[in-house]
Amino acid sequence: MAADGSARKRTPLHDAHTALGARLIDFGGWDMPVQYKAGTIKEHKAVREALGLFDVSHMGEAVLRGPRATEAVQKLTTNDVGGAPVGKAVYTLLCRPDGGIVDDCIFYKRSDTEYFVIVNASNTAKDLAWMREQVGSMVDLDDQSEGTALIAVQGPRAIEVVAGLSPAPIAAMGTFTFLDAEVAGVRTLCARTGYTGEDGVELACPAGDARRLWDALLEAGAPHGALPIGLGARDTLRLEARLPLYGNDLDDTTSPLEAQLGWAVKLGKGDFLGRDALVAQKERGLTRQLVGFRIDDRAIARHGYAVVDRARPADAQAIGVVTSGGPGISVPGSIGLAYVPPALAAPGTTLTIDCRGKDVAATVVKGKFYQRRA
Amino acid sequence: MSTYPSDLRYTNDHEWLRDAGSNVTVGITQFAVDQLGDITLVDLPKEGDLVTKGQRFGTIESVKSVSDLYAPCSGTVAKVNAALKDAPELVNQEPYAGGWMIEIAPSERGELDELLSPDAYAAVAQ
Known part of the structure; x- marks a missing residue:
């Protein structure tokens, strides 16, 4: 790995980070901003008090499509993703048959025959391989990670700023819902989700439109105190909100019950990968x-x-x-x-x-x- | 490339040393500060403690990581920067002034000759 980061993968916003004075580090093979000029503490406070912008384009995205898509996601996930209404974003675990966690992720239900999923950056290849192995014969699985950028806008002023750039009813969205919204003229999947403990949205858009969206959000947010936020503050924010981090708090050897994520395990929804092991673990005790x-x-x-x-x-x-x-x-x-x-x-x-x-x-x-x- | 104050001497571990003739003052360099990010805690020895060149004399914690501090020379701790207890951010704000860490009464002044010049350190810190 070159010390200057030239061998690392870059998000579509890499030039923006450089221009903003980011300090870049290797994060799972990606050249990512750990902090910008303000530093981690000021960035953290900006998200708590105003709003912040996060480039999380390194995360993986995929679409599961086909007549058996609901059956496939019900097999893969611990939460009742298939039973959710259209337009809902659902946090879930993907479990191995032994109950160990393959990844934690969010599924977005577009219809009974189409689901969008966002997975952890470091697990993208593993998850895609896992899904292919388990349900590849049931659905069309389309890896969209390469062509998709993801920008999180988080903080008490986030909704106001994003809604001001969009004709869509963003302020009226319920938590953990999503819609297709044009933001600053860019077509996005806009979800009222986040990883900070604050209100806000996560915007998925075509990689080629990411810079335009990022610049528009930063410009519109600046009068409200918006800052770009690095991975350093992303970690301190998620920890204060007690949101688990895969690779730290969760891995292939931990179960959702041990991780206190039982609320995202619906044993009554029907069979799924890991269900038998989790039922047994529950009976045995942790x-x-x-x-x-x-x-x-x-x-x-x-x-x-x-x-x-x-x-x-x-x-x-x-x-x-x-x-x-x-x-x-x-x-x-x-x-x-x-x-x-x-x-x-x-x-x-x-x-x-x-x-x-x-x-x-x-x-x-x-x-x-x-x-x-x- | 950064430049480093010409009146100081440096270690490969990114400490600086200012020789005031009797005691020497010790801190960490701008390069170290940039690598660490926001500093949240500095754990220092007590006055009268002995320190040994190249050995750990304290630790520094930033938001993301913990690092050891290494003594640039041997001697007795003559003074400790008590302000860092409540204001560790001084190390970020002014690493060569208010962010100093300890003063040492050196036991072997000859050790000071082994420290790096600003130019030699600039080659290390990149």
């Missing part, structure tokens, strides 16, 4: 579960740090693991997520985390770290 924690001390517990019980024998003290962690920016202290035994999962429980050789006390907390005002 051996670990994902909890949120807060540290009031001056310390940050990061991905991979061990949750320890010093009362146990020296070789068996690691009883859990931190999967995400960082400083709270809109909330006090530092925060994180960890897998722990169910006996330690109750809110208020004190955990001990080995922070690079120093034991730090953390408190299990319930729910989101940050909750936006209604």
